[in-house]
Amino acid sequence: MEVQHLLDTNEARLKAVIEATPECIKIVSPDGQLQFMNKAGLCMIEATDAQSVVGGCVFDLIAPEHRAAWIDNHNRVCNGESLHWEFDIIGLNGTRRHMETHAVPMSNSEGTLSQLAVTHDISLKKASDRVLKRNAIILKGQKYALEQAVHGRPIKDVLDTIVKTVEEQSECQLFACILLLAPDGKHLLHGASPSLPQHYNEAVDGGEIGPFAGSCGTAAFKGEEITVADIENDPLWANYKELALSHGLRACWSTPILSSQNKPLATFSLYFRTKQTPSPDDREAVELMARTAGIVIEWYREISERKALMAQLETRVSERTTELNNVNAELQSSNDTLEQFAHVASHDLKEPVRKIKIFTSRLQEEVGDQLTDRGKTYLNKILSSAERMSTMIEGVLNYSVQNGAEQLTEKIDLNVTITEIRNDLEVLIQQKHAEITVGQLPVIEGDRILIHQLFYNLLNNSLKFTNDTTYPKIGIEATPVVNGHQAAYNITITDNGIGFDQKQREKIFDTFTRLNSKDKYDGTGLGLALCKKIVQRHHGMISASSEYGKGAAFQVVLPVVQPGSGGEQPV
Known part of the structure; x- marks a missing residue:
C-alpha cells in the first residue's frame, strides 16, 4: 500500500510539473493521432480543452509547406531516432506560429514507438532574427x-x-x-x-x-x-x-x-x-x-x-584660343610688315635727307653773305629740321632693326661699356661741363650692341635734359638683387636735370613720346622706347622716378645670366 501511495504521489507530481511547463509537451502515435498535450500546447494550437483535439490527427495543424518534412521526421522518431527541427503551425483560429521541437521515441504497451516531444514557440525570436x-x-x-x-x-x-x-x-x-x-x-x-x-x-x-x-x-x-x-x-x-x-x-x-x-x-x-x-x-x-x-x-x-558644362567651356576655350592664335598670327604678320616698312622707309629716307643737309650747307657757303638776316634764319631752320629728321630716321631704323634682330648673348663688363659710352659722348660732356660718377659695375650676359645702345640712350638723356644754369651731375651705381628666382643687378642712373612729372613715368617709355618742346630739346621720342624694348629682350625691367625740376632716376634690372644660355648663376 505504501509503494502504491508513493507511485500515485509521484505521478501526481509529474502531471503537475507537465501542466505547469510553459513549453508544449505532447505525445503523437505513429499514425499521427494526438495522444496527449499539456495546457501550454493546447494554448499554442488555440484549443479550448484536451477533449477537442486528443485523438485527432496533428498533421492538419502543420503549415502546408512544412507538412511533408514534419511527417518524415515523425516517422523517423517512431523508428527510434531522436531529432530536432523547426516548422510552422496554424492554430485552430488561424494564427501562425514558428515552432522548434525536440522529439524522442517513447515505447507503447503494444510494443510500438510514439513521438514524445517538447516544443517551443520561437515566433518572436524568429521575427527578431528576420529584422x-x-x-x-x-x-x-x-x-x-x-x-x-x-x-x-x-x-x-x-x-x-x-x-x-x-x-x-x-x-x-x-x-x-x-x-x-x-x-x-x-x-x-x-x-x-x-x-x-x-x-x-x-x-x-x-x-x-x-x-x-x-x-x-x-x-x-x-x-x-x-x-x-x-x-x-x-x-x-x-x-x-x-x-x-x-x-x-x-x-x-x-x-x-x-x-x-x-x-x-x-x-x-x-x-x-x-x-x-x-x-x-x-x-x-x-x-x-x-x-x-x-x-x-x-x-x-x-x-x-x-561634365557637359566643362565640355562646353573647353570647346569655347579651344575656339577662343584658335581665334587668339589667328589674331596673334595676323598681328605678327602685320608687325613684321610694319617693321620691314619702317626699316625700308627709314633707310630710303636717309639719302634724300642727307642731300638736303649737303645742299643747304653749300647754299650757306656760296650765298650766305648775300642773304638777309631773315634769309639766313630760314636756312638755319632748314638745316636744323634736316638734322632732326636725320636723327629721327636713324632712331626709327635702330628701333626696327632691334625689334627683329636675333639677340647674340655674351659676357659684358658694364665698366668697359660705360667707359666706351663716355668716350662717344666726350664732346657733349665737355660742352655741358658734366660730372659723371660711376661705381663698381657687374659683368652680365647680353647682346653687347644692344646693351651699349641702352646705356648710351640713358646717359645721353641725362646730358640732354639739363638746366641752363646748372652743370649736369650723373651717378651710376649697381646693387645685387633677385629677379624672380634669378640673380640680377639693379643699375641706377641718377641726374640733376629738369626731371618730369611723376604721373608720366609710364608714358615716357612709349614710342614717339615727348614731354618737352622739340625746339629746346632735340630728339625723336624713340630713345626710351628703345631702352624698354632692349631691357625686355634681356628679361629685365626698367622704371623711372622723378619730380619736375629736381632730376630723374632710372632703374634697370638685368639678370646676370640670360635664361637658356647655359651660364652659371653667381653664388
Whole structure:
C-alpha cells in the first residue's frame, strides 16, 4: 500500500510539473493521432480543452509547406531516432506560429514507438532574427551602393545594387524596379530591374507618364505612391495589363523617388506574382533604399551636368584660343610688315635727307653773305629740321632693326661699356661741363650692341635734359638683387636735370613720346622706347622716378645670366 501511495504521489507530481511547463509537451502515435498535450500546447494550437483535439490527427495543424518534412521526421522518431527541427503551425483560429521541437521515441504497451516531444514557440525570436537580417542586408546594400558611386561605377551598376538589396531582404518573394524620369519630365527610362524579364524591361523603357499609366507612370505623374493589388482588374493598368500578365506579374506597388528639393527623379516599384499588397517590411525597405537612390541619381545628374558644362567651356576655350592664335598670327604678320616698312622707309629716307643737309650747307657757303638776316634764319631752320629728321630716321631704323634682330648673348663688363659710352659722348660732356660718377659695375650676359645702345640712350638723356644754369651731375651705381628666382643687378642712373612729372613715368617709355618742346630739346621720342624694348629682350625691367625740376632716376634690372644660355648663376 505504501509503494502504491508513493507511485500515485509521484505521478501526481509529474502531471503537475507537465501542466505547469510553459513549453508544449505532447505525445503523437505513429499514425499521427494526438495522444496527449499539456495546457501550454493546447494554448499554442488555440484549443479550448484536451477533449477537442486528443485523438485527432496533428498533421492538419502543420503549415502546408512544412507538412511533408514534419511527417518524415515523425516517422523517423517512431523508428527510434531522436531529432530536432523547426516548422510552422496554424492554430485552430488561424494564427501562425514558428515552432522548434525536440522529439524522442517513447515505447507503447503494444510494443510500438510514439513521438514524445517538447516544443517551443520561437515566433518572436524568429521575427527578431528576420529584422536583424533584413537590417543587415539593407545596411550592407546602402554601403556598397554608395561605395560604387564614390568609385565612379556606372549608375546602372549602383541602381542594380539598390534593387537587388530590396529583393534580397524579402527573400526574393518580389521583383524590384527603378525607372528614371527622362529630362523632358514626360517619360520613364529604364534604370534597374535585374530580375524582371528582359522583354518586359524593353517594353516599359520610354513609357509616357500620366494619370492611367500603370503604377509607375501614375506615381511619377501624381508624385505619390500607387498600390495596385490586382493588375488584371485595376483601371490604371487597362492599357498595360496584357504585357504584365503575360510575364506572370499580378500586382504592383510604386512610389516616387524624390530629389533634395522634393522633385520626382524616378520611381521605385515592387512586382508580385500573386494578387497582394506589399508588406510593411517591404515598404520600409523601399523607403530606406529610395533615399539612397535619390542621393545617387541626383549626384550622377550633377556630375553629368558639370561634365557637359566643362565640355562646353573647353570647346569655347579651344575656339577662343584658335581665334587668339589667328589674331596673334595676323598681328605678327602685320608687325613684321610694319617693321620691314619702317626699316625700308627709314633707310630710303636717309639719302634724300642727307642731300638736303649737303645742299643747304653749300647754299650757306656760296650765298650766305648775300642773304638777309631773315634769309639766313630760314636756312638755319632748314638745316636744323634736316638734322632732326636725320636723327629721327636713324632712331626709327635702330628701333626696327632691334625689334627683329636675333639677340647674340655674351659676357659684358658694364665698366668697359660705360667707359666706351663716355668716350662717344666726350664732346657733349665737355660742352655741358658734366660730372659723371660711376661705381663698381657687374659683368652680365647680353647682346653687347644692344646693351651699349641702352646705356648710351640713358646717359645721353641725362646730358640732354639739363638746366641752363646748372652743370649736369650723373651717378651710376649697381646693387645685387633677385629677379624672380634669378640673380640680377639693379643699375641706377641718377641726374640733376629738369626731371618730369611723376604721373608720366609710364608714358615716357612709349614710342614717339615727348614731354618737352622739340625746339629746346632735340630728339625723336624713340630713345626710351628703345631702352624698354632692349631691357625686355634681356628679361629685365626698367622704371623711372622723378619730380619736375629736381632730376630723374632710372632703374634697370638685368639678370646676370640670360635664361637658356647655359651660364652659371653667381653664388
